[in-house]
Amino acid sequence: MTQRTDVLVIGGGQSGLAAGYHLRRLGIEHVILDAQAGAGGAWQHTWDSLRLFSPAAYSSLPGRFMPAQEGEVYPDAAHVVAYLADYEKRYALPVQRGVRVSAVHRDGDHLRVETDSGDWRARAVVSATGTWTRPFLPAAPGRREFQGRRLHTVQYGSPAEFAGQRVIVVGGGNSGAQIAADLAHAGTDLTWVTQRPPRYLPDDIDGRALFDAATARRKALDAGSTDTGGVASLGDIVAVPPVRAARDAGLLPAKPMFTRLTPSGAEWADGTFTEADAVIWCTGFRPALAHFASMRLRGTDGHIATVGTRAADEPRLHLLGYGDWTGPASATLIGVGRPARDAAREIADLLGR
Incomplete structure (x- = not known):
């Protein structure tokens, strides 16, 4: 049996939760599907000593400040997981866990989403699957010969x-x-x-300055001004x-x-x-977008062309949290709020709300 909703969000990490927050504020029916067994997205799987780049107050999702971690200026991953779990519960976000999306198809005036627990039909889809599940390994000479x-x-x-x-x-x-x-x-x-x-980067620069640099670059590019270089210009x-x-x-x-x-x-x-x-x-990641293979939206760079967060060739699809091409600093906790808000507003217009 195919289930239905107005908006389906794929991914229940920080970007999916930010999307859910703004959709909820606009009164838009939505469901968040997440492949993970528990809250926290990729933060559940990081190395033990990982710390955020910014203090807690500058690492927050929309609507709810991250509380400080006792004894730490820069919170650790476990603190972030606890914050995301609390955020999800506080706003009663409709997350369904342990559901893996395999494909998205055009289906008349809807998008059909295939999962390992049945199909969904939605009038719009937000993809927030991130990059953690697609680690990149370069084709270095001898990489496969190494026996260690x-x-x-x-x-x-x-x-x-x-x-x-x-x-x-x-x-x-x-x-x-x-x-x-x-x-x-x-x-x-x-x-x-x-x-x-x-x-x-200079020792006094942390995630707050990086967010400002990414935002300034996006504004300059949108205005047709000279590229400021963004975060890459700093280090x-x-x-x-x-x-x-x-x-x-x-x-x-x-x-x-x-x-x-x-x-x-x-x-x-x-x-x-x-x-x-x-x-x-430690060679980076690629966007996890295999579920859109049948829609043939990806370019040679592996990205889906976007106008803001909206897919340029599919107005019912929005992408969140994959990098600056889906919003300034949108792959960060503090940065994803604005693109998520913009996506929710565009979806409201699409639905005639």
Whole structure:
């Protein structure tokens, strides 16, 4: 039996909850489908030492400030999970858990959504599946020949897993720097590899400034002005306290990218070689959009072209939380509120509300 609703939100993490909040405020019937067993989205699966880039008050979803975490300026992932669970309950958001969406199809004046627990028909769909389930691994020479442990950011838990081992961390972004710092503080035999010398943001910059930079860039582009460069113009790495401490203690020297991996380690262009027991790829993610394959909306860059949050070629579809192309800083807690509000308003217009 096919179920029906006005709006179906795919994904119950921070972006899906923000969408639900604004849809609820407008009185629009909606259901949020989430593949996870519990609240918290991807925050349930991060490494143990992960901290937010901003204080709690600057890491909030619309309508509800995140409370401060006792003894911490920058809250940890467990605090975020608890906040999201409370947020969902506080606003009585209609989340159905353990439901995995496999495909979305055009079906007359509706969109039909296939799931592992039956089909849905909706007049509009909001996709908020994020990127965590699509880790990216580059085609580095010898990657498959390496005989040690190979893992991505999503599989990293804590330094305890690597006690007594030699570890190569690949990636010069925030994840690479934070995981390298985590291992370095634990005394791990660490080699940190980056494509270019690490670019740290000034120590006084955190997520608040990043949100402002992303917003200013979006406004400039929308107005036809010169591209400000956004967050990328400031640097690649937010110097959160553990990273700053490791850097200042000289624990984070970075080597250039190796030329290839071998069965037992990595080789560089100058002929040097480092043995390794594990390689951790902190090389980013791609948007989880496979459920739209049959609609043929994705471009060569893997993105769906959007006007704001709305899919350019399908006015009944909105996308939230995948990056700046779906709203300034929309992949962040503080940044997703405005795009979610805009999406809900456009959907209200579509539904004639």
